[in-house]
Structures are given as structure tokens and as C-alpha cells.
Amino acid sequence: MMRLKLYTKTGDKGQTSLMGGRVSKDDLRVEAYGTIDELNSFIGKAVTELDSQKFKDILADLETIQHELFDCGGDLANVMKERKYKLQEASIEVLEKRIDALTDEVPPLKRFILPGGTPAAATLHIARTVTRRAERQVVSLMNEAEDVPTIVQKYLNRLSDYFFAVARAVNFRLGVSDVEYIRSGDVFK
Amino acid sequence: MMRLKLYTKTGDKGQTSLMGGRVSKDDLRVEAYGTIDELNSFIGKAVTELDSQKFKDILADLETIQHELFDCGGDLANVMKERKYKLQEASIEVLEKRIDALTDEVPPLKRFILPGGTPAAATLHIARTVTRRAERQVVSLMNEAEDVPTIVQKYLNRLSDYFFAVARAVNFRLGVSDVEYIRSGDVFK
Amino acid sequence: MMRLKLYTKTGDKGQTSLMGGRVSKDDLRVEAYGTIDELNSFIGKAVTELDSQKFKDILADLETIQHELFDCGGDLANVMKERKYKLQEASIEVLEKRIDALTDEVPPLKRFILPGGTPAAATLHIARTVTRRAERQVVSLMNEAEDVPTIVQKYLNRLSDYFFAVARAVNFRLGVSDVEYIRSGDVFK
Ligand code: B12
Ligand code: B12
Ligand code: B12
Ligand SMILES: C[C@H]1O[C@@H](n2cnc3c(N)ncnc32)[C@H](O)[C@@H]1O
Ligand SMILES: C[C@H]1O[C@@H](n2cnc3c(N)ncnc32)[C@H](O)[C@@H]1O
Ligand SMILES: C[C@H]1O[C@@H](n2cnc3c(N)ncnc32)[C@H](O)[C@@H]1O
Ligand SMILES: [Mg+2]
Ligand SMILES: [Mg+2]
Ligand SMILES: [Mg+2]
Numbered sequence: 001m002m003r004l005k006l007y008t009k010t011g012d013k014g015q016t017s018l019m020g021g022r023v024s025k026d027d028l029r030v031e032a033y034g035t036i037d038e039l040n041s042f043i044g045k046a047v048t049e050l051d052s053q054k055f056k057d058i059l060a061d062l063e064t065i066q067h068e069l070f071d072c073g074g075d076l077a078n079v080m081k082e083r084k085y086k087l088q089e090a091s092i093e094v095l096e097k098r099i100d101a102l103t104d105e106v107p108p109l110k111r112f113i114l115p116g117g118t119p120a121a122a123t124l125h126i127a128r129t130v131t132r133r134a135e136r137q138v139v140s141l142m143n144e145a146e147d148v149p150t151i152v153q154k155y156l157n158r159l160s161d162y163f164f165a166v167a168r169a170v171n172f173r174l175g176v177s178d179v180e181y182i183r184s185g186d187v188f189k
Numbered sequence: 190m191m192r193l194k195l196y197t198k199t200g201d202k203g204q205t206s207l208m209g210g211r212v213s214k215d216d217l218r219v220e221a222y223g224t225i226d227e228l229n230s231f232i233g234k235a236v237t238e239l240d241s242q243k244f245k246d247i248l249a250d251l252e253t254i255q256h257e258l259f260d261c262g263g264d265l266a267n268v269m270k271e272r273k274y275k276l277q278e279a280s281i282e283v284l285e286k287r288i289d290a291l292t293d294e295v296p297p298l299k300r301f302i303l304p305g306g307t308p309a310a311a312t313l314h315i316a317r318t319v320t321r322r323a324e325r326q327v328v329s330l331m332n333e334a335e336d337v338p339t340i341v342q343k344y345l346n347r348l349s350d351y352f353f354a355v356a357r358a359v360n361f362r363l364g365v366s367d368v369e370y371i372r373s374g375d376v377f378k
Numbered sequence: 379m380m381r382l383k384l385y386t387k388t389g390d391k392g393q394t395s396l397m398g399g400r401v402s403k404d405d406l407r408v409e410a411y412g413t414i415d416e417l418n419s420f421i422g423k424a425v426t427e428l429d430s431q432k433f434k435d436i437l438a439d440l441e442t443i444q445h446e447l448f449d450c451g452g453d454l455a456n457v458m459k460e461r462k463y464k465l466q467e468a469s470i471e472v473l474e475k476r477i478d479a480l481t482d483e484v485p486p487l488k489r490f491i492l493p494g495g496t497p498a499a500a501t502l503h504i505a506r507t508v509t510r511r512a513e514r515q516v517v518s519l520m521n522e523a524e525d526v527p528t529i530v531q532k533y534l535n536r537l538s539d540y541f542f543a544v545a546r547a548v549n550f551r552l553g554v555s556d557v558e559y560i561r562s563g564d565v566f567k
Contacts, residue, residue, distance in 0.1 A: 004487060004566055006477055007539040012532045014517040026518040034514060037493070038507035044494025045504065063557070066492045070559045086561060099195055109193060114255045115226070116233025126234065129227035136223060139203040140215040154201045161196040179252070181259045183275060188193055288384055298382060303444045304415070305422025315423065318416035325412060328392040329404040343390045350385040368441070370448045372464060377382055 020080035028141040033073040035134040040069045042127045049120035054173060058166055061098055064091075065159065072152045076138070085149045092151070095158045102165040106172045111184035117171035124170060128163035131156055209269035217330040222262040224323040229258045231316045238309035243362060247355055250287055253280075254348065261341045265327070274338050281340070284347045291354040295361045300373035306360035313359060317352035320345055398458035406519040411451040413512040418447045420505045427498035432551060436544055439476055442469075443537065450530045454516070463527050470529070473536045480543040484550045489562035495549035502548060506541035509534055 010017070016025050023030060047062050071086035078085070115125035135156040142148045171178055199206070205214050212219060236251050260275035267274075304314035324345040331337045360367055388395070394403050401408060425440050449464035456463075493503035513534040520526045549556055 003478070004481055006481055006543055006566075007474060007536055009535075011535050014520055014531060024517060024521060026514045026521065031514060034507065034510050038504065038511065041493040041500065041503040041507050044492060045497070045500040047494050048497045048500050063492070066494070067560055070490060070492075071561060074561075096196060100192070103193055103195055112259060114233060114252070114259075115230040116236050116255070119234070119237045122230065122234040122237050125230040126227065129223065129230050132223050133227065136215045136220060139213060142203055143213060143215065153203060157198075157200050158196055165195055182256055183260060183263075188195075285385060289381070292382055292384055301448060303422060303441070303448075304419040305425050305444070308423070308426045311419065311423040311426050314419040315416065318412065318419050321412050322416065325404045325409060328402060331392055332402060332404065342392060346387075346389050347385055354384055371445055372449060372452075377384075 019074075019078045020083075028137065028144055029076055029079075032134065032137040032141050033076045035130070035137050036069050036073045036076070039127060039130045039134050040066055040073075042123060042130055043069075046120055046123040046127060049123055050170070055120075055170065058170065061162075061166070064094075065162075068155070072155060075149045075152060076141070079147065085151070087149065087151055087155060089151065092155055092158050095155075095162050099158070099162050099165045102162075102169040106168045109168075109188050110186040112181040112187055113168075113178040114181060115167070117167070117176045117178060118174050121167040121170045121176070124163050124167040128160050128167065131160040131163060135160065208263075208267045209272075217326065217333055218265055218268075221323065221326040221330050222265045224319070224326050225258050225262045225265070228316060228319045228323050229255055229262075231312060231319055232258075235309055235312040235316060238312055239359070244309075244359070247359065250351075250355070253283075254351075257344070261344060264338045264341060265330070268336065274340070276338065276340055276344060278340065281344055281347050284344075284351050288347070288351050288354045291351075291358040295357045298357075298377050299375040301370040301376055302357075302367040303370060304356070306356070306365045306367060307363050310356040310359045310365070313352050313356040317349050317356065320349040320352060324349065397452075397456045398461075406515065406522055407454055407457075410512065410515040410519050411454045413508070413515050414447050414451045414454070417505060417508045417512050418444055418451075420501060420508055421447075424498055424501040424505060427501055428548070433498075433548070436548065439540075439544070442472075443540075446533070450533060453527045453530060454519070457525065463529070465527065465529055465533060467529065470533055470536050473533075473540050477536070477540050477543045480540075480547040484546045487546075487566050488564040490559040490565055491546075491556040492559060493545070495545070495554045495556060496552050499545040499548045499554070502541050502545040506538050506545065509538040509541060513538065 011025065014025055015022055016030060018029065043062050043066055047059060050059055052059060068087060068091050075085045075087055116122045135153060138148070138153045138156060142150065142153060168178060200214065203214055204211055205219060207218065232251055232255055236248060239248055241248060257276060257280050264274045264276055305311045324342060327337070327342045327345060331339065331342060357367060389403065392403055393400055394408060396407065421440055421444055425437060428437055430437060446465060446469050453463045453465055494500045513531060516526070516531045516534060520528065520531060546556060
């Protein structure tokens with residue numbers, strides 16, 4: 001068998017391939033799925049920081065999400081005439097159920113909290129903010145192009161709320177209290 | 190009591206709320222405070238890597254900074270006619286004092302150093318560079334909009350220097366030497 | 379000797395110095411080397427997570443790369459009439475040799491894998507995606523300016539493939555299997 005030649009050098013001039021097209025590497029589409037790939041890597045990091053006994057449910061969530069982010073990336077990279085998107089509305093509903101369940105685990109909240117606490121929660125807050133960065137780029141792409149699957153933005157919007165809920169749950173299960181932002185108003189209703 | 194419903198779905202179409210306005214999620218203003226939120230999360234991470242005995246002073250700094258970054262974010266998100274900004278010049282002066290004190294702890298420096306060393310210092314270097322990313326976005330916003338509190342940019346400018354100084358101090362206290370960039374000129378005066 | 383005054387306050391108005399020029403801090407050039415600095419910091423993080431016995435070769439790679447990224451940054455920041463770039467083609471050839479060697483260590487691959495596994499591999503995947511972000515910005519700069527050393531983009535393109543190869547090798551040496559993306563086609567040829 002021929003060895004995998006990872007580097008194809010086809011991108012050495014600044015252009016790259018989508019599924020069904022060729023664009024500059026700084027195209028908003030490439031930017032968007034590149035950031036989703038970055039986000040996916042931070043989730044990979046959080047996974048290494050979660051105890052496999054205490055956080056079975058959350059580790060299962062995170063693995064599902066890692067696969068779904070590949071679906072998102074693939075859907076954004078796909079500009080073929082005939083195409084079927086991979087990400088489904090059902091994934092968003094599952095996220096919503098999980099947000100509610102995790103929110104029910106923790107004490108009620110009125111004010112903003114400082115991102116941090118335990119190592120895993122800190123990384124999940126990073127994931128939360130990188131999700132929001134990805135969402136902003138998908139919105140930029142939607143403002144520019146016609147054929148962007150809008151479900152990806154909706155998914156990312158819900159996903160960042162999931163990360164907020166899960167970071168709190170992780171801290172709570174480990175007995176670490178979130179610290180409130182001292183000059184916060186009552187922002188959560 | 191009604192349970193908190195974290196996801197309001199009001200941002201599912203790509204628009205979002207400021208204090209006193211509604212904009213696209215890829216608005217420069219949202220970008221800027223979104224990155225400040227990301228930065229805040231990296232600080233949360235660094236906090237988990239610092240020994241609470243050896244680094245009492247630095248942990249106190251970092252908590253203050255986390256609150257001040259919320260002030261920054263809030264000040265940027267606030268576009269109401271009648272508004273009072275939260276971030277004050279005094280916070281910058283405190284940063285300057287801390288930079289000087291931490292710089293005095295460590296050996297003099299002429300050349301660039303490789304970011305890294307101990308785990309906490311490595312994360313503080315990440316925070317340093319994310320601070321600078323946030324600063325660039327605030328500058329973009331200032332180049333575009335009139336009503337941006339300029340103190341936020343000044344604060345971020347000083348904050349990235351604080352992170353450089355504190356990363357060096359952390360390594361030094363733990364007995365780890367910074368590695369100089371081999372092809373560096375004498376850049377620090 | 380006068381103490382180093384780290385903060386010069388010269389950038390408090392949003393402008394900053396290149397070698398041989400002065401620009402807004404949100405200039406694409408500043409953006410590009412700022413992101414390279416961020417990338418460099420993530421490498422500093424990965425270094426702290428790699429055992430110095432098991433990963434001697436990889437730690438040597440990473441230190442070389444940290445120096446080379448300073449070369450990249452310096453080359454981008456340099457807009458003087460008379461200039462000599464620091465980064466050389468030979469560095470790319472070394473990366474290619476290392477990619478091939480590391481790829482030979484691990485089982486053959488057909489499908490995308492989830493970024494993650496061991497802590498160091500997870501961080502190396504983050505470095506991979508931040509490298510790609512830096513590459514996109516260098517491409518933006520190349521699309522806008524004339525005098526950009528094209529070798530930097532080529533170097534970053536190869537570097538992201540290096541990080542993919544090295545993340546896999548780290549997991550493999552530690553006995554951790556990469557998880558395939560379940561809905562992946564056979565993408566690697
Ligand atoms: C999108 C993409 C990515 C995305 C991943 C996708 C995602 N879901 O987010 C991201 C950005 C994350 C990515 C990352 C990487 N990638 Co990539 N990626 C691609 C790309 C553009 C498409 C891959 C893909 O999903 N193809 C579609 C799959 C195979 O589809 P399928 O199962 O066959 O079927 C679909 C279509 O083919 C179609 N179809 C199938 N049959 C038929 C028949 C008909 C008649 C029709 C009309 C349609 C049709 O329908 C299906 C549904 O979409 C390819 C380049 C290309 N244009 O192929 C590179 C490519 C696979 N990537 C490559 C590389 C190197 C990488 C990275 C290692 C880069 C790096 N250094 O980080 C990483 C690895 C990531 C990982 N964790 O494993 C290389 C592999 C080189 C090699 N030696 O093989 C490629 C080939 C690009 C290149 N250099 O030329 N990648
Ligand atoms: C800015 C903002 C953020 C900023 C935080 C602020 C900062 N300082 O950096 C960032 C981007 C970090 C953020 C993050 C999040 N946020 Co937010 N955020 C907001 C926003 C736009 C404003 C909140 C705020 O500070 N309000 C001002 C506070 C409450 O002010 P105040 O104390 O009442 O008083 C001020 C004003 O009201 C005014 N005032 C008061 N009284 C009066 C009277 C008069 C007459 C006048 C003229 C003025 C006035 O003066 C005061 C000084 O400014 C609100 C939406 C909105 N428009 O309210 C969402 C909101 C609070 N966020 C929300 C959410 C969900 C989040 C996140 C969980 C999102 C995520 N997934 O990451 C995180 C949580 C972060 C955390 N660590 O806790 C939701 C909460 C939903 C709910 N169920 O309640 C909201 C409501 C947005 C929404 N979806 O509709 N957020
Ligand atoms: C580029 C740059 C960076 C880059 C680093 C470079 C890279 N390679 O990626 C980045 C963005 C990473 C960076 C980061 C930082 N930087 Co800086 N950086 C600079 C900058 C613009 C140039 C430095 C440099 O490399 N000079 C060139 C060196 C010294 O060249 P040289 O060896 O003398 O020789 C070259 C040229 O001078 C020329 N040359 C030499 N002799 C001659 C003769 C002739 C006749 C000719 C024609 C040419 C020539 O040829 C050589 C080849 O290029 C300077 C500001 C400036 N304009 O000098 C700030 C500067 C050095 N940075 C500064 C600071 C504070 C920092 C940070 C701490 C900021 C932060 N908070 O993160 C970090 C520290 C990073 C670290 N890890 O150590 C400050 C230092 C302040 C002080 N007290 O001294 C400076 C002075 C900027 C300022 N504020 O005014 N920086
Ligand atoms: C909680 C607050 O965060 C802001 N907001 C909403 N979506 C994003 C995003 N993707 N990135 C950054 N900020 C966002 C809005 O101002 C919202 O009200
Ligand atoms: C140390 C050097 O870093 C550059 N510089 C100054 N501010 C920023 C920023 N926010 N982001 C990236 N680079 C910056 C300038 O070129 C300065 O001289
Ligand atoms: C593997 C796939 O990743 C995309 N690609 C190539 N270069 C970059 C980059 N710098 N950032 C994000 N995505 C990139 C292309 O679509 C390529 O085919
Ligand atoms: Mg949202
Ligand atoms: Mg500065
Ligand atoms: Mg590439």
C-alpha cells in the first residue's frame with residue numbers, strides 16, 4: 001500500500017477546495033468551518049479533563065457534539081448543486097433537553113458569573129466563547145451568501161448555551177461555586 | 190419559581206440585542222465584546238493552574254481583571270443615550286504598578302522569549318495574545334464608530350503587557366527559565 | 379541600570395509600529411503576526427504536556443518551530459526597503475520529512491478523526507486549527523498587499539499538516555486510539 005501523503009501542496013498558493021468549488025483560503029466559508037474545527041479541538045481538550053465516571057452523560061454529549069460539528073463543517077463546505085445536508089433539527093432539540101436538565105441540577109442564577117472554576121469548566125467556557133465566534137462567522141457568511149444552511153447558525157446558538165449550562169453543572173458536581181460578577185445587574189430572567 | 194430558560198431563541202435569525210439597540214451578530218461591537226468574553230475564559234483557565242499559596246497576589250490580580258473585563262464588555266455593549274461607563278482610569282494605573290512590580294522580580298531582558306515554560310505561564314501567554322486580538326477588534330470598532338469608550342483600548346493595551354510580565358514572574362517563581370528567541374535582536378530597551 | 383519599562387504607551391491611540399512603518403493595530407499585517415504569536419503560545423502550552431523522555435524528538439521539533447514562528451512574524455512585520463527574510467525554504471523541507479516519519483509511525487487512515495485523545499494531542503489539534511487561522515490571515519494579507527513573503531503561507535500550510543501528524547503520533551505512542559468521525563467518507567487518499 002502507498003503511504004498516505006498528508007500534504008498535497010495544492011493549497012500552497014492560497015486557494016483551496018470545497019466540495020464542488022475552489023476559493024481563496026480567506027473565503028468566509030472556509031473561515032467559518034475552520035473555526036468550527038477549532039471549536040471541535042477545544043471540545044477534545046475538555047474531554048481529557050472530565051472524569052469518566054462522574055461525567056458519563058456529559059462525555060456522551062460531547063462526543064455527539066464533536067460528530068455534529070463535523071456535520072456542520074461538511075454542510076458549510078458543500079456547495080454542490082445536488083446536496084443533502086447532514087445536520088438535522090433533532091440535534092437542536094436534544095441540546096435543548098440537555099440544557100434544561102443541566103440547568104435543573106444547579107442553583108438558580110440571576111447575575112453573570114466569572115468564567116472558570118474547575119479546569120474542565122474553564123475549558124468549557126472557552127468552548128462556549130469559541131462557539132459564539134463560529135456563530136458570528138456563520139452569520140457573516142449568511143449575510144453574504146444565499147446557500148448557507150441556516151440550521152448551522154441555530155445549532156451553534158443553542159450549543160453556546162449548552163456550554164454555559166454544562167460548565168455550571170461540572171463546577172456544581174465538583175463542589176465548586178461559580179463567582180458572580182460583582183457589578184452585574186439581575187440579567188437572567 | 191419558574192425555571193431559568195437559558196435559550197431564548199431570539200438570536201436564531203442572526204440578530205442580537207445590545208443594551209439599547211439591535212444589530213447583526215457579526216457587528217464589530219459584538220465581535221469585540223465576544224472576544225473579551227473569550228479572553229475572560231482563558232483567564233479562568235490560568236486561575237486553575239496557579240497554586241493558591243505561591244500566587245496569592247497574582248490570583249487577586251486575575252480576579253480583579255475578570256471583573257474589569259465584564260465592565261469593558263458591558264461598556265462596549267451599552268449604546269444607550271444616557272450612559273455611564275463602568276471601567277475607570279484607576280484600573281489602568283493599578284495594572285501599571287503591578288507590571289512594574291512583577292518586572293522588578295525577574296532578571297532584566299533584552300531579547301524576545303518563547304511563550305511557554307510552566308503550564309500557567311503558557312496559558313498566560315495565550316491570554317496575552319487573545320488580549321491583543323481583542324484590542325485589535327476594539328481598534329476596528331473605534332475606526333468605524335464614534336461612541337466607543339477609548340479607555341477600553343488603553344486598558345487592553347496595558348493588560349497585554351501585564352500578561353507578559355506576569356507570565357515571566359510565574360516562571361521565575363517556579364524556577365523555570367524563559368528561553369530566548371535565538372535570532373532575536375536586542376528589542377527591549 | 380534603568381529598569382525595563384515594558385509599557386511605552388505609544389500604542390494607546392490605536393496605532394502601532396512595524397519595522398519601518400506605522401499602521402493601525404487592526405491592519406491585516408498586525409492581525410497576521412498577532413495570530414502567529416497566539417499560535418506560538420499554544421505550542422508553548424503543548425510543550426508543557428509532553429513527557430520529556432517519550433517525546434524528545436517532538437519537543438525538539440516544537441522548539442524549532444517556535445523559533446521559526448518568530449522568524450515568520452518578524453518577516454511579516456518587516457516593511458523596510460532593504461530587507462532580508464529570516465524564514466528559509468529548508469524549514470519547510472524539514473517539516474515534510476517529519477510529517478512523513480510521524481505518519482509512518484501510526485496506522486493508515488481513511489476517514490476524518492475527532493480532534494482529541496490525550497491532553498497533549500488535544501492541544502496540538504488546537505495548534506493545528508490556530509495555524510490554519512493564521513494561514514487564512516496571511517492569505518488575506520497576500521490578497522491585499524504586494525510585499526508579503528509567500529514562503530510564510532507555504533510554511534503555515536505545511537505546519538498545520540505537521541500538527542495533524544504529530545497529534546496522531548502522540549496518541550499512538552500513548553496507546554490512545556483516535557476516534558473516527560462516524561459519518562465520514564473515505565477522505566484520505
Ligand atoms: C471539508 C473538508 C475538511 C473539513 C472536514 C469536514 C467537516 N465535515 O467539517 C475540515 C476543515 C475539518 C478538514 C480538516 C482536515 N482535512 Co480536509 N477536506 C475537506 C474536503 C474539502 C471535503 C471532504 C469531504 O467531506 N468530502 C466529502 C466526502 C468524502 O463525501 P462522500 O462521503 O464521498 O460523499 C459526499 C460527496 O462526495 C457526494 N457524493 C458522493 N458520491 C457522489 C456521487 C455523485 C454522482 C454526486 C453528485 C455526489 C456524490 O455526496 C456526499 C455527501 O456530501 C476535502 C477536499 C475535497 N474537495 O474532497 C479535504 C481533504 C480530505 N482534507 C485534507 C486534509 C489534509 C485535512 C486535514 C489533515 C488538514 C489539517 N492539517 O488540519 C484535516 C483533518 C481533520 C481531521 N480531524 O481528520 C486532504 C487530504 C489529503 C490526502 N492525502 O488525502 C483533502 C483531500 C484536501 C486536500 N489537501 O486536497 N477537512
Ligand atoms: C452585554 C450582555 C452580555 C455580555 C456580558 C456583559 C459584559 N459586561 O461583558 C456577554 C457577551 C459576556 C454576555 C454573555 C452571556 N449572556 Co448575555 N447579555 C448581555 C445583554 C445584551 C446586556 C446585559 C446587561 O449587562 N444588562 C444591563 C444590566 C442588567 O444593567 P442594569 O443593572 O439593569 O442597569 C443598567 C441599564 O439597565 C441601565 N438602567 C437601569 N435602569 C435604568 C433605568 C433607566 C430609566 C435607564 C435609562 C437606564 C437604566 O443602567 C445600568 C447601567 O448600564 C443582555 C440582553 C439585554 N439587552 O439585556 C444579554 C443576556 C442577559 N444574556 C443572556 C445570556 C443567555 C448570556 C450567556 C449565557 C450566553 C452564552 N451562551 O454564552 C452568557 C453568560 C455569561 C456569564 N459568564 O454569565 C440572556 C439571558 C437569557 C435569560 N434567560 O435571562 C440575555 C437576556 C440575552 C437574551 N438571550 O435575550 N452577555
Ligand atoms: C515585530 C515585533 C513584535 C513581534 C515579534 C517579532 C516576531 N519576530 O514575530 C511580536 C508581535 C511577537 C511582538 C511581541 C511582543 N513585543 Co514587540 N515589537 C516588534 C517590533 C515591531 C519589531 C521588533 C524587531 O524584531 N525588531 C528588529 C530587530 C531588533 O532587528 P535587529 O536585530 O536590530 O535587526 C533587524 C533590523 O533592525 C534591520 N537592521 C539592523 N541593523 C540595520 C542597519 C541598517 C542600515 C538597516 C537598513 C537595517 C538594519 O535588519 C535586521 C533584520 O530585520 C518592535 C518595535 C520596533 N519597531 O522596533 C516591538 C517591541 C520590541 N515590542 C515590544 C513589546 C512590549 C512586546 C510584547 C511584550 C508585547 C506584549 N504585551 O505581548 C511582546 C513580547 C513577545 C515575546 N515573546 O518576547 C516593545 C518593547 C518595549 C520596550 N520597553 O523595549 C517594542 C519596542 C514596541 C513598543 N512598544 O514600542 N513584538
Ligand atoms: C448575551 C449577549 O451576547 C451577545 N451575543 C449574542 N450572540 C453572540 C455571539 N455569537 N457572539 C458574541 N456575542 C453574542 C448579545 O448581545 C446577547 O444579548
Ligand atoms: C510589539 C509589537 O506588536 C505589535 N502590536 C501592537 N499591538 C498589537 C496587537 N493588539 N496585536 C498584535 N500586534 C500588536 C506592534 O508591531 C508592536 O510594535
Ligand atoms: C481540508 C480542507 O480544509 C480547507 N482548508 C484549507 N486550508 C484551510 C485553512 N487555512 N483554514 C481552514 N480551512 C482550510 C479546505 O477546504 C481543505 O480542502
Ligand atoms: Mg446565543
Ligand atoms: Mg501593546
Ligand atoms: Mg492545508
